[in-house]
Amino acid sequence: MPTPDVETLARRDDIIAALRRIVPGEGVIDDAAELRPYESDGLTIYRQPPMVVVLPETVEQVSAILRWCHAHGVKVVPRGAGTSLSGGALPLADAVLLGMSKFSRIIDISYEDRLAIVQPGVTNLAITRAVEGRGFYYAPDPSSQIACTIGGNVAENSGGVHCLKYGLTTNNVLSVELVTMEGEVLRLGGRHLDPAGLDLLGVIVGSEGLLGVVTEVTVRILPRPQAARALLIGFATVESAGQCVADVIAAGIIPAGMEMMDRPAIHAAEAFVQVGYPLDVDALLIVELDGPVAECDHLIDEVARIATAHGAVSLRVSHDDQERLAFWAGRKAAFPAVGRLAPDYYCMDGTIPRRHLPEVLRRISIMAEQHSLAVANVFHAGDGNLHPLILYDAQKPGDIQRAEDFGNDILRLCVEMGGVLTGEHGVGVEKRDLMPIMFSQTDLDHQQRVKCAFDPDLLLNPGKVFPTLHRCAEVGRMHVHGGKLPFPELPRF
Amino acid sequence: MLQPATIDELAGLFAEAAARGRKIELRGGGSKSSLGADRQADIVDMRSFSGIADYDPPELVLTVGAGTPLAEVERLVDNQNQMLAFDPFDHGPVLGGTSGQATIGGVIAAGVGGSGRLTAGGARDHLLGFTAVSGRGERFVGGAKVVKNVTGYDLPKLVAGSWGRLAALTEVTLKVLPRPPVVVTMAVAGLDHHAAQRAMACAMGSSAEVGAAAHLPVGPDSTALTLFRVPGFAPSVAARCAALPELLRDHGRLFALPEDEAAVCWTAIREVRPLRDAPVLWKINVAPSSGPALVDHFAPLGASWLFDWAGGLVWLGFDGNPGLVRQAAEAVGGHATLVRAPDALRNTLPMQHPRMPGVAALEARVRRAFDPAGIFETGRFLDDNDAH
Numbered sequence: 001m002p003t004p005d006v007e008t009l010a011r012r013d014d015i016i017a018a019l020r021r022i023v024p025g026e027g028v029i030d031d032a033a034e035l036r037p038y039e040s041d042g043l044t045i046y047r048q049p050p051m052v053v054v055l056p057e058t059v060e061q062v063s064a065i066l067r068w069c070h071a072h073g074v075k076v077v078p079r080g081a082g083t084s085l086s087g088g089a090l091p092l093a094d095a096v097l098l099g100m101s102k103f104s105r106i107i108d109i110s111y112e113d114r115l116a117i118v119q120p121g122v123t124n125l126a127i128t129r130a131v132e133g134r135g136f137y138y139a140p141d142p143s144s145q146i147a148c149t150i151g152g153n154v155a156e157n158s159g160g161v162h163c164l165k166y167g168l169t170t171n172n173v174l175s176v177e178l179v180t181m182e183g184e185v186l187r188l189g190g191r192h193l194d195p196a197g198l199d200l201l202g203v204i205v206g207s208e209g210l211l212g213v214v215t216e217v218t219v220r221i222l223p224r225p226q227a228a229r230a231l232l233i234g235f236a237t238v239e240s241a242g243q244c245v246a247d248v249i250a251a252g253i254i255p256a257g258m259e260m261m262d263r264p265a266i267h268a269a270e271a272f273v274q275v276g277y278p279l280d281v282d283a284l285l286i287v288e289l290d291g292p293v294a295e296c297d298h299l300i301d302e303v304a305r306i307a308t309a310h311g312a313v314s315l316r317v318s319h320d321d322q323e324r325l326a327f328w329a330g331r332k333a334a335f336p337a338v339g340r341l342a343p344d345y346y347c348m349d350g351t352i353p354r355r356h357l358p359e360v361l362r363r364i365s366i367m368a369e370q371h372s373l374a375v376a377n378v379f380h381a382g383d384g385n386l387h388p389l390i391l392y393d394a395q396k397p398g399d400i401q402r403a404e405d406f407g408n409d410i411l412r413l414c415v416e417m418g419g420v421l422t423g424e425h426g427v428g429v430e431k432r433d434l435m436p437i438m439f440s441q442t443d444l445d446h447q448q449r450v451k452c453a454f455d456p457d458l459l460l461n462p463g464k465v466f467p468t469l470h471r472c473a474e475v476g477r478m479h480v481h482g483g484k485l486p487f488p489e490l491p492r493f
Numbered sequence: 494m495l496q497p498a499t500i501d502e503l504a505g506l507f508a509e510a511a512a513r514g515r516k517i518e519l520r521g522g523g524s525k526s527s528l529g530a531d532r533q534a535d536i537v538d539m540r541s542f543s544g545i546a547d548y549d550p551p552e553l554v555l556t557v558g559a560g561t562p563l564a565e566v567e568r569l570v571d572n573q574n575q576m577l578a579f580d581p582f583d584h585g586p587v588l589g590g591t592s593g594q595a596t597i598g599g600v601i602a603a604g605v606g607g608s609g610r611l612t613a614g615g616a617r618d619h620l621l622g623f624t625a626v627s628g629r630g631e632r633f634v635g636g637a638k639v640v641k642n643v644t645g646y647d648l649p650k651l652v653a654g655s656w657g658r659l660a661a662l663t664e665v666t667l668k669v670l671p672r673p674p675v676v677v678t679m680a681v682a683g684l685d686h687h688a689a690q691r692a693m694a695c696a697m698g699s700s701a702e703v704g705a706a707a708h709l710p711v712g713p714d715s716t717a718l719t720l721f722r723v724p725g726f727a728p729s730v731a732a733r734c735a736a737l738p739e740l741l742r743d744h745g746r747l748f749a750l751p752e753d754e755a756a757v758c759w760t761a762i763r764e765v766r767p768l769r770d771a772p773v774l775w776k777i778n779v780a781p782s783s784g785p786a787l788v789d790h791f792a793p794l795g796a797s798w799l800f801d802w803a804g805g806l807v808w809l810g811f812d813g814n815p816g817l818v819r820q821a822a823e824a825v826g827g828h829a830t831l832v833r834a835p836d837a838l839r840n841t842l843p844m845q846h847p848r849m850p851g852v853a854a855l856e857a858r859v860r861r862a863f864d865p866a867g868i869f870e871t872g873r874f875l876d877d878n879d880a881h
Contacts, residue, residue, distance in 0.1 A: 191780035196828035202650020252671030295729030449862035
């Protein structure tokens with residue numbers, strides 16, 4: 001992380017006093033013991049207590065805080081529920097941590113226009129809870145959905161097991177109210193589809209808190225599908241499971257969810273929740289179909305036929321919701337289940353073109369030997385999003401470093417195979433230094449100039465996403481070397 | 494017209510334009526060139542950047558040159574029983590020109606989405622990645638070639654619908670989806686605009702999974718027709734079409750439209766045919782429930798109209814005071830795009846709905862980030878001075 005600014009640290013008392021003038025009472029936290037709970041997010045490998053925490057309750061307060069911090073050159077790190085798996089909300093020693101937890105109101109629901117307007121501190125699941133009585137739900141369902149907030153989902157463009165069919169956060173957000181680092185309150189999008197001009201909303205979603213602080217979110221809600229049924233299919237090899245996935249999609253079927261687990265993950269999950277997973281297979285697929293009853297029944301048969309053609313060694317079909325949820329129980333518990341195999345685990349999040357899955361898993365197992373660490377793989381098979389879980393022991397000297405090195409090797413492999421560093425967890429602190437593997441300096445400069453358009457002083461969530469943040473004046477320059485144009489030999493106007 | 498054949502040539506052109514203060518208009522097939530004000534600019538024809546780079550149907554990913562004709566891309570995916578789910582369409586027929594000129598880069602750059610956009614998402618939702626040359630004369634990439642990716646800023650969202658004001662797309666990677674084997678259109682006749690919007694809201698909020706909903710105030714039989722498109726596998730479509738009449742029983746009598754009639758209706762909607770004689774054509778994006786209020790406002794003034802997107806897209810033919818249209822759209826939180834207009838209006842009224850000052854200034858800063866010399870600021874959008 002950037003070296004803390006000594007001059008800012010020296011002004012700490014003044015900064016706290018200024019924040020107290022904006023947010024009176026309990027809303028400013030500066031006591032060392034009370035700051036401790038904020039020292040990390042879901043990526044606990046990194047820890048850093050913030051300089052001070054402020055918990056505003058109104059848009060006016062958010063605006064005033066940002067305006068003051070901007071005027072005084074103080075950095076700000078926004079935070080939702082702190083469930084980021086990439087260190088997106090990791091505090092800085094010399095920054096104000098802006099917690100949005102008090103923005104927890106549902107503002108409006110329109111069933112006629114199929115949308116909900118909520119404050120950013122509302123949890124993902126609470127949106128569904130608020131509309132399910134009328135038969136609706138909010139589709140993106142990251143596994144942390146009980147705890148994670150919609151504001152954090154917007155920052156990270158969160159996904160979930162259903163995003164092949166229903167999209168990520170970005171495909172389900174219609175509008176945000178955003179406060180810029182200068183304290184200006186802007187509305188992007190609306191209750192309608194498509195903006196009048198540039199799709200700034202599209203770039204806000206997934207910007208990891210670097211462009212502005214979201215104070216209100218309008219999401220689309222969908223009618224709950226009539227039925228959902230699932231298949232639990234075991235394969236002797238990863239190859240045959242992978243081929244089954246490809247053929248399901250080639251048959252025109254987009255399952256609501258399609259998850260794969262490898263042998264270590266299956267064994268860990270079964271030992272943990274005992275739901276009857278087959279233990280003599282190398283790959284387990286959970287395929288969930290949703291929609292009208294007639295559609296589920298039809299597609300269950302289709303998928304079963306394809307699976308059998310690919311030599312499925314075990315195949316179960318859910319007959320009721322209880323059985324369907326039992327199929328999922330092991331997958332949903334995969335992380336804690338794997339967590340029982342070692343004191344610590346490190347969850348990776350690359351995406352690859354699905355066709356390379358067998359090759360990628362083979363090379364991951366070779367890497368595991370090289371790094372002397374065990375790994376279990378769970379995979380959003382439909383969209384190619386791979387979650388290798390690296391097992392390590394933080395107490396063991398060198399293990400943290402080896403886990404990180406192993407993880408980095410996996411992500412390099414994903415990019416080499418035509419994939420990406422992160423499918424849904426975000427870059428944050430974790431993958432920041434790997435960005436040059438996927439993007440050239442010119443690519444990164446084009447991204448950073450967007451940052452400069454929103455926050456030219458680079459005060460908002462610095463140290464995340466970009467390996468190095470150049471001063472905006474520097475990155476904004478057009479390079480015409482010695483007055484010479486590139487490719488002078490080419491014919492032009 | 495300049496016809497660069499390589500990325501290096503394109504980069505060189507832009508760098509030189511920047512150095513010499515020249516203006517550049519990017520053009521695919523030119524099917525939308527009559528939108529916006531007249532401008533003085535060197536036209537850069539992007540059609541050399543064409544062809545299929547990579548297509549593996551089970552991966553649901555297609556990479557093509559941005560200058561590839563839309564019709565060719567559609568044929569390609571159709572042959573694999575797939576589709577571009579955002580339902581892009583050719584503006585040629587909408588603007589009184591010929592069809593078949595539109596390129597895939599053009600429909601992405603203009604954010605074009607048809608009736609299916611209501612449920613399947615827009616161009617923005619299906620552009621996974623791109624290669625482009627920015628106004629700085631530099632090649633860069635955004636996004637990636639996989640369906641799920643959150644690495645770095647989502648630049649594909651920003652370039653989709655940017656009208657060539659940030660960068661010249663040379664290659665685009667799109668998410669493709671299976672084409673539903675069966676599509677049935679159910680319809681109700683004789684509803685007024687309020688009843689039609691309520692019926693569409695009811696259908697969209699039901700478990701019948703309606704893919705598109707539109708309303709023609711004057712259908713092929715001269716009566717109003719409200720349409721519900723039900724795509725999917727045969728058993729599913731049959732079940733949903735059987736359920737819809739009961740779900741919508743309070744809204745009228747539903748019947749299945751014969752396939753040929755349905756095709757005529759959806760083409761009419763896509764090409765805005767009922768409004769083809771209107772000299773001034775507006776596309777108004779609002780919340781679906783606000784659609785009827787706009788009709789209440791403008792129908793008595795002689796406007797013609799139709800609804801797509803369950804009422805959330807109002808096509809309005811109205812040659813009265815344009816200020817009224819913008820005002821009415823804004824009053825319900827929406828915006829109005831001037832799609833077709835006589836020269837005098839086109840050259841004085843911005844094609845896009847003006848944004849609030851803070852948003853306009855931010856957009857201008859973002860444009861400058863990609864195009865510091867303003868080579869793409871041709872005057873077409875009549876908002877070039879927002880930055881100053």
